[in-house]
Amino acid sequence: HTRVIALLNQKGGVGKTTSTANLGAAFALAGLRTLVVDLDPQSNLSLHFGHEPAADQPTVRDLFMNPDLASSEMIRVARENLWFIPSDTELALVEGELALQPNMQHILAERLAPVMSSFDVVLLDCPPSLGVLTVNALTIADEVIVPTQAQYLALRGLEKLLETVLLVQRALNPRLTVAGVLLCMHESQSSHGKAVVEEMDSYFAKYRGSELPWQNAEVLRPAVRRNIKLAEAPSFGQTIFDYAPTCAGAADYRALAEAIRRRWKPL
Amino acid sequence: HTRVIALLNQKGGVGKTTSTANLGAAFALAGLRTLVVDLDPQSNLSLHFGHEPAADQPTVRDLFMNPDLASSEMIRVARENLWFIPSDTELALVEGELALQPNMQHILAERLAPVMSSFDVVLLDCPPSLGVLTVNALTIADEVIVPTQAQYLALRGLEKLLETVLLVQRALNPRLTVAGVLLCMHESQSSHGKAVVEEMDSYFAKYRGSELPWQNAEVLRPAVRRNIKLAEAPSFGQTIFDYAPTCAGAADYRALAEAIRRRWKPL
Ligand SMILES: Nc1ncnc2c1ncn2[C@@H]1O[C@H](COP(=O)(O)OP(=O)(O)OP(=O)(O)O)[C@@H](O)[C@H]1O
Ligand SMILES: Nc1ncnc2c1ncn2[C@@H]1O[C@H](COP(=O)(O)OP(=O)(O)OP(=O)(O)O)[C@@H](O)[C@H]1O
Ligand SMILES: [Mg+2]
Numbered sequence: 396h397t398r399v400i401a402l403l404n405q406k407g408g409v410g411k412t413t414s415t416a417n418l419g420a421a422f423a424l425a426g427l428r429t430l431v432v433d434l435d436p437q438s439n440l441s442l443h444f445g446h447e448p449a450a451d452q453p454t455v456r457d458l459f460m461n462p463d464l465a466s467s468e469m470i471r472v473a474r475e476n477l478w479f480i481p482s483d484t485e486l487a488l489v490e491g492e493l494a495l496q497p498n499m500q501h502i503l504a505e506r507l508a509p510v511m512s513s514f515d516v517v518l519l520d521c522p523p524s525l526g527v528l529t530v531n532a533l534t535i536a537d538e539v540i541v542p543t544q545a546q547y548l549a550l551r552g553l554e555k556l557l558e559t560v561l562l563v564q565r566a567l568n569p570r571l572t573v574a575g576v577l578l579c580m581h582e583s584q585s586s587h588g589k590a591v592v593e594e595m596d597s598y599f600a601k602y603r604g605s606e607l608p609w610q611n612a613e614v615l616r617p618a619v620r621r622n623i624k625l626a627e628a629p630s631f632g633q634t635i636f637d638y639a640p641t642c643a644g645a646a647d648y649r650a651l652a653e654a655i656r657r658r659w660k661p662l
Numbered sequence: 663h664t665r666v667i668a669l670l671n672q673k674g675g676v677g678k679t680t681s682t683a684n685l686g687a688a689f690a691l692a693g694l695r696t697l698v699v700d701l702d703p704q705s706n707l708s709l710h711f712g713h714e715p716a717a718d719q720p721t722v723r724d725l726f727m728n729p730d731l732a733s734s735e736m737i738r739v740a741r742e743n744l745w746f747i748p749s750d751t752e753l754a755l756v757e758g759e760l761a762l763q764p765n766m767q768h769i770l771a772e773r774l775a776p777v778m779s780s781f782d783v784v785l786l787d788c789p790p791s792l793g794v795l796t797v798n799a800l801t802i803a804d805e806v807i808v809p810t811q812a813q814y815l816a817l818r819g820l821e822k823l824l825e826t827v828l829l830v831q832r833a834l835n836p837r838l839t840v841a842g843v844l845l846c847m848h849e850s851q852s853s854h855g856k857a858v859v860e861e862m863d864s865y866f867a868k869y870r871g872s873e874l875p876w877q878n879a880e881v882l883r884p885a886v887r888r889n890i891k892l893a894e895a896p897s898f899g900q901t902i903f904d905y906a907p908t909c910a911g912a913a914d915y916r917a918l919a920e921a922i923r924r925r926w927k928p929l
C-alpha cells in the first residue's frame with residue numbers, strides 16, 4: 396500500500412523543499428522505493444538532486460496539461476530507490492488554466508494512479524499557497540506534514556491551513572489526515588521556541604478523539620535543527636546524505652523519517 | 663521631499679516585515695517622521711507595533727476599495743515619529759477586484775498623495791508576490807530594497823524581481839530605482855554565505871553606468887545577523903528597539919537605517 400505524503404505550508408521559506416528532498420532521500424536509504432514530486436513552479440526541489448531543468452524534458456506541467464504523455468515518461472532517477480518528477484516555471488500557468496476545468500482537483504490523483512504501485516512512498520513538495528496545485532496534492536494524500544518554525548508568527552498561519560485540509564477531506568478525499576508539524580531550522584536553546592512548541596503540543600492534544608483530520612496530529616520529533624549544511628547542499632546539487640552524511644542535519648532527517656514510518660504501523 | 667521605499671521579495675519568509683518594522687522604528691528614533699504601510703494580507707506588520715486588528719477600524723483595504731474615506735483616517739500612531747496603516751486579511755480580495763479596473767496600478771499613489779507631505783519617509787511592506795499590490799508599491803516608490811538571505815536559492819529569484827522593476831520603471835514610474843539587497847538572518851561565519859555575497863556584489867557591479875534602475879544598487883551594509891530576539895519581539899508586540907535595544911539585531915537595523923540615509927545625500 397503506497398503512502399502519499401503532502402508537505403504543505405502556505406508560508407514561504409519554512410523548509411518544505413529541504414524537508415521533501417531529504418526525507419525522500421532518507422526513505423530511499425532505508426530501502427523504500429520513493430517518488431518525490433515537485434509541485435512548485437519555483438522548481439527548487441530538483442536542485443537537491445543535481446538536476447538542472449532541460450527545455451525539452453517533460454515535467455509536472457506535462458502531468459497536468461499533456462494527457463497524451465504517459466506519467467511514467469516524467470519520472471527520472473535521482474538515486475538508488477529514489478525517483479522524482481521535476482517542475483518548471485511554466486507550472487505557474489497551470490493554476491490559472493486549471494481553474495476553468497471541472498474535476499480539476501483530481502488531475503494529479505488520476506495521473507499518478509498508474510505509477511503508484513511502483514512505489515512504497517510518494518512525497519509531494521507544495522508551493523507556498525493554498526491554491527489549485529496544493530489542493531491537488533491534498534486530494535491524493537494520505538497524510539499532511541506541515542514544515543514550520545517554532546515561532547510566534549508560524550502559529551497564526553496554521554488554522555487557515557487546517558481549514559483547507561478539512562474542506563478537502565470532507566469534499567474530495569476522505570482518507571486525508573494530518574500527521575503533524577515538522578519543526579525546521581529549529582533553535583533548541585531558545586526559550587521562546589520552547590514556549591511555542593508547548594503551545595503547539597497542547598493545541599493538537601485538544602483534538603484527540605475528535606472527528607477531525609488532525610485528531611492524531613502531533614509535533615513530530617525530532618525537530619530539524621538549524622544547520623548551514625542543509626542550506627549549502629543544494630548549491631552542490633546534493634542531498635544532505637551526499638553532502639554531509641555525519642552532520643546534525645542528516646541525523647535529524649534520518650531520525651524523522653523513522654519516526655514518520657513508525658506512525659504508519661502502530662503496534 | 664518624501665522618500666518612499668518599497669521592501670520587496672516574491673519569496674516568502676525572507677525578512678521583509680521584520681525589516682520594514684525595525685527600519686521604520688530606526689528612522690523614527692533618528693527623528694524622521696515615518697509612515698509604514700502594510701500591503702500584505704497576512705497582516706504581520708502591525709504585530710511589531712502591538713496592534714491587533716479591530717473589525718471596525720479602517721485598513722489598507724479601505725485605501726484601495728473605499729474612496730470616500732480620507733486616507734488620513736487610516737493612519738494610526740505607533741510610536742513617537744512613527745505612524746502606520748495596518749492591513750487585514752480581506753486585502754487578499756483586492757488583488758482580484760483591482761485586476762478589472764483601468765489605472766489600477768496607481769491607486770496607492772493617488773491615495774497616499776494627500777498625506778505624503780506629513781512624512782519624511784514612507785516604507786511599504788510588500789506581500790510575497792509580484793502581483794497587483796506589489797506593482798502598486800513599485801508605482802509610488804523612489805527606491806526598492808530587497809530583503810533576502812545570502813543563500814544559493816535566493817539569487818535565483820532576484821532576476822525575476824528586477825524584470826518586474828524594469829517593467830514598472832519604463833511604463834509607470836520613471837523615478838523608480840533599486841537601492842540594493844538587505845541581507846537578513848545573516849550567518850557571518852559561513853563561507854557559503856561569503857561566496858554568495860561576493861557573487862551578489864559582482865552581479866551589481868556589472869550594471870554601474872548602465873541605464874537600468876539598479877545601476878546604483880549594492881549589497882547594503884551591514885547585514886542583519888540572525889538573532890532570535892528579532893523573532894521574539896513581535897510576539898510581545900514590540901519593535902527590537904523596545905524589546906532588546908542593546909542586542910545585535912537593534913544595532914544592525916540602526917546602522918542599516920543610517921547607511922540607507924547616507925545614500926540619499928551623497929556629498
Ligand atoms: N534546517 C535548516 N538549517 C538551515 N537552513 C535551512 C534549513 N532548512 C531550510 N533551510 C534554508 O532555508 C531556506 C528555505 O528553505 P526551503 O526552500 O526548504 O523552504 P520552502 O518552504 O520550500 O520555501 P518556498 O515556500 O519558497 O517553497 C533555503 O535557503 C534552505 O536552504
Ligand atoms: N535577523 C533575524 N533573526 C532571526 N529571525 C528572524 C530575523 N529576521 C526575521 N526573522 C524571523 O523570520 C521569519 C520571517 O521573517 P518575516 O516575517 O520578516 O519575513 P517576510 O519576508 O515578511 O515573510 P512573508 O513573505 O511571509 O511576508 C519571522 O518568524 C521572523 O521573526
Ligand atoms: Mg519550496
Ligand SMILES: [Mg+2]
Nearest residue numbers: 678679702706
Ligand atoms: Mg511579511
